[in-house]
Amino acid sequence: MAEEIRIDKGLTKTITEFAPHHYHIEVEKGATLYHYRLGKFNPKDDRNSELIVDVAENAKYVGCLVLLDDAPANLKVQINLKGKGASCDSDAIYLGSGKQKYNLALIANHEASDTVSLQKAKGIMKDASSMDFQGLINIKEGVAKISGDQLHEAILLSDTAKVKCAPELAIASEDVKCTHGSSIGMLDESALFYMESRGISKPEAKALLLKAFVLEILNKIAHEKTRDDFTAEVEKWLTKNI
Amino acid sequence: MSFFEIKDLVAGTEDKTILSGFNLSINKGEVHAIMGPNGTGKSTLANIICGNPKYKITSGKIIFKDKDISTLSVDERAHLGLFLGFQNPVEIEGISVITFLKYAVNAKRKFEGKDKIAAPDFLKMIKVRATALGISDEMLKRPLNVGFSGGEKKRIETLQMAVLEPDFCILDEMDSGLDIDALKVVSDGVNVLAKDKTRAFLLITHYDRLLTLIKPDFVHIMNGGKIVKTGDENLAKELEAKGYQGIING
Numbered sequence: 067m068a069e070e071i072r073i074d075k076g077l078t079k080t081i082t083e084f085a086p087h088h089y090h091i092e093v094e095k096g097a098t099l100y101h102y103r104l105g106k107f108n109p110k111d112d113r114n115s116e117l118i119v120d121v122a123e124n125a126k127y128v129g130c131l132v133l134l135d136d137a138p139a140n141l142k143v144q145i146n147l148k149g150k151g152a153s154c155d156s157d158a159i160y161l162g163s164g165k166q167k168y169n170l171a172l173i174a175n176h177e178a179s180d181t182v183s184l185q186k187a188k189g190i191m192k193d194a195s196s197m198d199f200q201g202l203i204n205i206k207e208g209v210a211k212i213s214g215d216q217l218h219e220a221i222l223l224s225d226t227a228k229v230k231c232a233p234e235l236a237i238a239s240e241d242v243k244c245t246h247g248s249s250i251g252m253l254d255e256s257a258l259f260y261m262e263s264r265g266i267s268k269p270e271a272k273a274l275l276l277k278a279f280v281l282e283i284l285n286k287i288a289h290e291k292t293r294d295d296f297t298a299e300v301e302k303w304l305t306k307n308i
Numbered sequence: 309m310s311f312f313e314i315k316d317l318v319a320g321t322e323d324k325t326i327l328s329g330f331n332l333s334i335n336k337g338e339v340h341a342i343m344g345p346n347g348t349g350k351s352t353l354a355n356i357i358c359g360n361p362k363y364k365i366t367s368g369k370i371i372f373k374d375k376d377i378s379t380l381s382v383d384e385r386a387h388l389g390l391f392l393g394f395q396n397p398v399e400i401e402g403i404s405v406i407t408f409l410k411y412a413v414n415a416k417r418k419f420e421g422k423d424k425i426a427a428p429d430f431l432k433m434i435k436v437r438a439t440a441l442g443i444s445d446e447m448l449k450r451p452l453n454v455g456f457s458g459g460e461k462k463r464i465e466t467l468q469m470a471v472l473e474p475d476f477c478i479l480d481e482m483d484s485g486l487d488i489d490a491l492k493v494v495s496d497g498v499n500v501l502a503k504d505k506t507r508a509f510l511l512i513t514h515y516d517r518l519l520t521l522i523k524p525d526f527v528h529i530m531n532g533g534k535i536v537k538t539g540d541e542n543l544a545k546e547l548e549a550k551g552y553q554g555i556i557n558g
Contacts, residue, residue: 254398255361255362256398257398257400259355259358259360259361259362259382260394260397260398260400261400261408261411262359262381262382262383262386263358263359263382263383263385263386263391263392264386264408264411264412264415264468264472265383265386265387265412265415265416265419265472266383266411266412266415267383267415268381268382268383270411270415274403274411275400275403277402278400278401278402278403279401279402281402282401282402
């Protein structure tokens with residue numbers, strides 16, 4: 067059963083949690099929700115998470131989801147921009163090792179005019195871990211002045227790690243500005259050489275590059291304690307895995 | 309034995325030999341310049357000396373401070389005192405110039421058995437050198453080289469050199485993308501380090517202009533993966549007048 071959460075009209079609220087569950091969230095007119103989630107689970111927990119957010123007129127949803135192995139396997143983040151002027155800025159970081167398997171879907175439904183969606187996902191996968199990523203920007207017929215951006219980037223640290231990406235745009239309106247992109251690759255060898263040429267060891271250079279890769283998203287977390295906690299968890303993962 | 313020496317070096321990529329029997333000898337306190345047509349292997353040479361894994365050495369030796377460095381890792385070569393000022397420094401999103409400098413300084417200190425540098429000492433050390441190179445605090449906080457102009461990138465390369473104080477500096481086309489004023493600032497930065505004659509420099513350039521600002525002791529013309537002519541600074545002037553083909557064929 068999905069938990070119901072409502073952010074009342076005009077309010078600004080921050081929710082930080084360390085185990086993503088099923089949610090249905092309503093962000094009412096003019097309200098803002100900062101929603102930070104770090105996936106850390108007991109093995110017996112439900113390993114699925116579905117988040118559906120309805121964003122009303124001039125309301126905003128800002129989300130950051132961080133997945134660190136042991137995270138739920140199947141995740142969906144669906145943002146419904148229902149009212150005029152609604153917006154979302156929804157990010158995800160996924161880090162996988164061993165045989166960790168993820169399915170992640172990021173969906174932005176533009177159901178009203180003057181709506182803006184920003185979605186960014188970044189992943190680092192090693193060993194035989196895998197990610198099946200789906201991205202969708204869906205724009206309903208008859209709405210106007212829409213801006214939708216979705217970007218997915220992944221770095222593979224082994225030959226056996228896999229990332230499958232299916233970015234999709236479904237546009238039934240004309241007054242739309244949309245971008246989407248995806249890149250999957252290995253660590254930049256020329257950047258590694260540059261750093262090593264300054265005396266930084268290869269493992270340290272790798273860790274620094276990977277940290278920089280995800281910091282771009284972590285640094286956006288507005289709540290300081292959450293930002294520090296999440297960054298520390300990500301650093302712990304990098305130290306253990308690089 | 310020379311401070312730095314390359315002996316009969318044959319090297320290149322997996323499928324192409326680029327350096328074919330390259331020899332060079334440099335003493336402490338000397339400034340050498342290598343000039344040559346595009347595609348003759350100048351940048352490859354710089355990358356091979358510093359250990360870029362893109363290139364393979366087939367035969368020959370690279371001796372620095374009495375040690376064959378050709379099997380050392382890139383960072384080990386740096387700790388020995390080797391520095392490459394890149395022609396096109398990479399852009400790294402997410403790491404600021406100042407953070408990168410701190411990592412580099414602390415890596416050097418770790419190698420020397422010293423503790424990490426204290427924050428006030430580090431800032432003081434950077435501030436003095438950055439000011440001399442016309443680098444603002446704002447620029448130090450920006451992601452490394454991201455969106456920097458050619459001149460800004462070369463200033464940051466020179467700042468890294470000034471901070472790390474290497475013993476042998478290879479500067480690959482440090483004059484490319486620079487206007488006269490920026491070239492003067494960067495050349496002054498090099499001349500400060502060259503002044504006490506405890507280091508050696510290898511400048512890779514296409515133009516005489518740089519060599520009027522940093523006076524070389526030797527000028528080498530490179531063609532087909534090896535040095536074909538060596539002279540003093542007048543050779544660079546002769547080159548300006550005659551062109552590469554005039555020198556190489558004449």
